[in-house]
Amino acid sequence: MTAQRGWCAKLPAMAEAGQRRPGTWESLRAALRSRRIGAVTLQSFSSGLPLGLVWIALPAYLTYRGVDIRTVGLFSLAQAPWTFKFLWAPLLDRFEPGFLGRKRSWIVICQGALLAGIGLLAAAGTSPSVGVVAGLAMLVAFASASQDVVIDGYAVDVLERSEQGLAVGARVALYRTAMLLSGAVAITLGQRFGWPAVFAGLALLYVPLAGSVVWSPPPPPEVTRPPRTLREATFDPLVDIFRRSRALQMISFLLLYKFGENLATALTRPFLIQKCFVPEDVGLATATIGLVAAIVGTFVGGSSTQKIGLTRALWLFGAIQAVGFLGYVVVDHMTPGAPCGGGATGTLVQPLSSRLVMYAAVAVENSAQGMASGAFGVLLLRLTQKQFSSTQYALFSSIFAIGRTLAGPPAGFLADAVGWTPFFLLSVLASAPGLVLLHKFAPLSAPEPELDAEARVPAMPVSRRRLGATGLTWAAGGFLVSAAVSALLAALKAARTAGATFDYGSALRRLFSPASPSDWIRIDSLAVVGLLAGAAAAAFLAARHGVTPRKR
Numbered sequence: 001m002t003a004q005r006g007w008c009a010k011l012p013a014m015a016e017a018g019q020r021r022p023g024t025w026e027s028l029r030a031a032l033r034s035r036r037i038g039a040v041t042l043q044s045f046s047s048g049l050p051l052g053l054v055w056i057a058l059p060a061y062l063t064y065r066g067v068d069i070r071t072v073g074l075f076s077l078a079q080a081p082w083t084f085k086f087l088w089a090p091l092l093d094r095f096e097p098g099f100l101g102r103k104r105s106w107i108v109i110c111q112g113a114l115l116a117g118i119g120l121l122a123a124a125g126t127s128p129s130v131g132v133v134a135g136l137a138m139l140v141a142f143a144s145a146s147q148d149v150v151i152d153g154y155a156v157d158v159l160e161r162s163e164q165g166l167a168v169g170a171r172v173a174l175y176r177t178a179m180l181l182s183g184a185v186a187i188t189l190g191q192r193f194g195w196p197a198v199f200a201g202l203a204l205l206y207v208p209l210a211g212s213v214v215w216s217p218p219p220p221p222e223v224t225r226p227p228r229t230l231r232e233a234t235f236d237p238l239v240d241i242f243r244r245s246r247a248l249q250m251i252s253f254l255l256l257y258k259f260g261e262n263l264a265t266a267l268t269r270p271f272l273i274q275k276c277f278v279p280e281d282v283g284l285a286t287a288t289i290g291l292v293a294a295i296v297g298t299f300v301g302g303s304s305t306q307k308i309g310l311t312r313a314l315w316l317f318g319a320i321q322a323v324g325f326l327g328y329v330v331v332d333h334m335t336p337g338a339p340c341g342g343g344a345t346g347t348l349v350q351p352l353s354s355r356l357v358m359y360a361a362v363a364v365e366n367s368a369q370g371m372a373s374g375a376f377g378v379l380l381l382r383l384t385q386k387q388f389s390s391t392q393y394a395l396f397s398s399i400f401a402i403g404r405t406l407a408g409p410p411a412g413f414l415a416d417a418v419g420w421t422p423f424f425l426l427s428v429l430a431s432a433p434g435l436v437l438l439h440k441f442a443p444l445s446a447p448e449p450e451l452d453a454e455a456r457v458p459a460m461p462v463s464r465r466r467l468g469a470t471g472l473t474w475a476a477g478g479f480l481v482s483a484a485v486s487a488l489l490a491a492l493k494a495a496r497t498a499g500a501t502f503d504y505g506s507a508l509r510r511l512f513s514p515a516s517p518s519d520w521i522r523i524d525s526l527a528v529v530g531l532l533a534g535a536a537a538a539a540f541l542a543a544r545h546g547v548t549p550r551k552r
Contacts (some may be wrong), residue, residue: 034229036177037167038092039216040155043107044171044516046180046209047151048113049202050144054078054137056183061195067130083401086394089149093390094233096226100214103154103390107213110147115206115300117143119194122199135214152397153390156220157382161273165306168377169299172370184287206528227388235543237388237395242543243457246441250383251540253437255403256398257376260371262407264325264424267415268362271328274420275335276350277358285359290366298377305378309447313375314438317368322431324368325424332420376400380448413486459547467538482529486522487511 054075062072097105115138125133159167182202190198227233241247305313335354350358380400384392415423432541442449491507514520 005423015460025541034160034163035217036158036160037163037170039212040159040167041170041174042209043151043154045178046107046114046206047144048175049182049205050118050140050147051082052179052181052183053118053186053202054141054144056179057186057190058133058137060187061190062130062133062189065127071130075134075137078134078141081138081141082148083150083398083405085145085400086391088146089391089394090227090230090233090237092146092150093237094230094282094386095155099219101218102226103150103157104213104216106150106152107147110150110457111206111210111213113143114140114147115203118203120202122196126194128495132271147398148494149394152441154216154219156384156389156393158344159381161382162306164378164381165302165304166299168302168374168381169295170297172373173282173295176295180287180291209484220289220519225387228273233388233391234246236250238386238543240385240388241392241395243458244457244539247457247544248439248540249437251399253441254399255406256437257314257373257403257434257436258321258369258400258402258407259407260427260429261321261325261372263406263411263430264328264416264427265365266408266411267367268328268365271415271420272331272358275331275358277335277350277355281350281355281358285362288360289359290356291364291365294370294373297367297369298374299377300367301371301374303374303377305375306372309473310375310382311377311442311444311446311449311527314372314379314442314449315435315444317371317375318431318435318438321372322367322428322435324428325361326464327357327363327364327539329421329424330422331361344431378550382449398483410489415491457544458537459546462541463548464550467542467547470539470541471534473534474537475530477530479530480528482526483511484508 058078059075062075082316092106093102097109099105100108110456121128121133121136121140123135148216155167155171186198186202187547212407227236240250244250269282269286272285277285301313301317304317308316329355335355380393380396383396407422414426418426487504487508487510491502491504494507495502511519511522514523
C-alpha cells in the first residue's frame with residue numbers, strides 16, 4: 001500500500017511547493033499503477049450491467065414476446081430507484097455489515113442480490129408472466145441503485161486527488177461497456193441463443209466481480225468511522241451541504257452546468273429520424289460513433305483536471321460543450337426533412353456526404369459532452385465529504401440527474417415551436433447560466449475551486465409558518481412561470497405553423513381553459529412543477545437554518 005501511494009501522493013504536494021507539475025504521460029503511468037483506480041474501475045462495470053438490463057434489454061425482451069407497448073412503457077417506472085437512491089443512502093453510511101468494512105461489505109451484499117435477481121429471471125424460463133418480470137426488474141433496480149450509492153462512496157473514500165481525473169474516465173468507459181453488453185449485445189444473443197441462457201450468463205458475471213471487491217484496497221482508516229446515529233447519517237450530510245455560504249449557487253450550478261447540452265441532445269434520435277436518416281445510420285451514429293467519442297472525451301476531460309487544473313477544465317470544456325452540438329445546425333440545413341419528416345422513415349436515403357457530416361456532428365457533440373462530464377465528475381468527487389461519502393454523492397448525482405430530467409420535456413415543445421435550427425441556437429444560450437454560476441465559486445484565475453474554504457452559515461431556526469409560506473410562494477411561482485413558458489411556446493408554434501400573428505394572450509387563455517384530456521394533463525404537469533419547486537424551497541430553508549421546535 002505504501003509503495004502504491006508513493007508517486008501519486010507526491011503530485012499535489014509538488015504542485016503546492018512550486019515544483020514542476022508532472023506531465024500528462026508521467027501522471028498516467030503513475031495512476032495506472034494504482035490498485036485503487038483498478039478497483040473503482042472494475043466496480044463501475046458492475047454498476048453498468050443492471051442498468052443496461054433494466055433500461056434496454058428487458059423492454060426489448062417483453063416486446064419480442066408480444067407484450068402490449070403500453071405495458072412495456074410502464075417498465076420505465078423501474079428506473080425510479082436510481083432517481084431516489086439518496087433516500088436510503090444514509091442507511092448504507094450508518095450501518096456496517098462487518099466482514100469487509102462498511103463500503104466493500106455493502107457492495108458484496110448488493111452484488112449477491114443482483115446475482116439472485118438476474119438468476120431468477122433465468123430460472124423463470126422462456127415465458128414468465130409480466131408480473132414476475134416486473135417484480136424481478138424492481139429487485140434488480142433497487143439492488144443496483146444501492147450498489148451505485150456504495151461504489152460511488154468508496155471511490156470518494158479511496159481515490160487520491162491526483163487519481164480522480166483518470167479514474168472518472170476509466171469508470172465511464174467500463175460503465176458504458178457494461179451497459180452495451182447487458183443491453184444491445186444481450187438483445188442480440190437473447191434472440192439467437194435464448195433469453196434464459198443470457199440472463200444466467202449476466203448473473204454469473206457477479207461471481208468474479210465480487211472477487212474483485214474482496215481484492216480492492218480498504219479505505220484509509222481516517223474515513224472508515226461510520227456516523228454514530230441514523231440522525232447523524234441522515235441530517236448531517238444535508239446540513240453540511242445547505243449551510244455552505246454559496247450552497248444555493250452550487251446546487252444551481254449542478255442543475256445548470258450541462259442544461260444547454262442536455263436540452264439540445266434530448267432529441268438527437270428524433271431529429272436524425274426526421275432528417276431522413278435510415279435506422280442503420282442512426283444506430284451507427286448514436287450507439288457506436290457516439291459511444292466511442294464520449295468515452296474518449298471523458299478520458300480527456302478527466303485527466304486534464306490534473307494537467308491544467310479543475311477550474312480551467314470546467315471552464316474550457318463547459319464552453320466547448322455549449323457549442324459542441326452546433327454541427328446539428330449544419331445537418332439541419334444540409335438535409336431537409338421532406339418527404340420523411342414527421343416520423344415516416346425509409347422513403348429517402350441521404351447521400352454519403354450528408355451521412356458523413358452527420359457522423360462528424362454526432363462525434364463532435366459526444367466528445368464535447370464527454371470532456372465536460374469528465375471534469376464535472378471530478379468536481380463531484382471533490383465536493384463530497386468523506387465522512388458522508390455515500391449519502392452526499394448520491395444527493396449530488398441526483399441533483400444533477402434532475403437537471404437532465406428537466407431538460408427533456410421542454411425540449412420537445414421548444415423544437416416544435418421554433419424549429420430545429422433556432423432550437424439548437426437557443427440551447428447555446430441555455431448553457432450560459434451554468435458558466436455564470438461557475439464563476440461564483442471557481443473564477444478562471446484560480447487553478448482549483450476553493451471548495452474546502454466554504455464558510456458555514458450560522459443556524460437561525462425558522463418557524464413552521466414561515467416554512468409553509470415559503471413553500472407555497474415558491475409553488476405558486478413555479479406554476480406561474482412554467483405556465484407562462486408553456487403559453488409562450490404554444491404561441492410561437494401557432495405563429496410559425498399557421499402563419500398567424502404572435503398572440504400570447506390567446507395562448508394563455510387556452511392554457512387555462514382546458515377542454516380535452518391532453519389539456520388537463522398539461523395543467524397537471526405544470527402543477528407538479530410548482531409542487532416540486534415549493535417542496536425544494538422549503539427543504540432548503542429547513543436544512544440551511546433548522547426549524548423552531550414546537551412549544552410544549
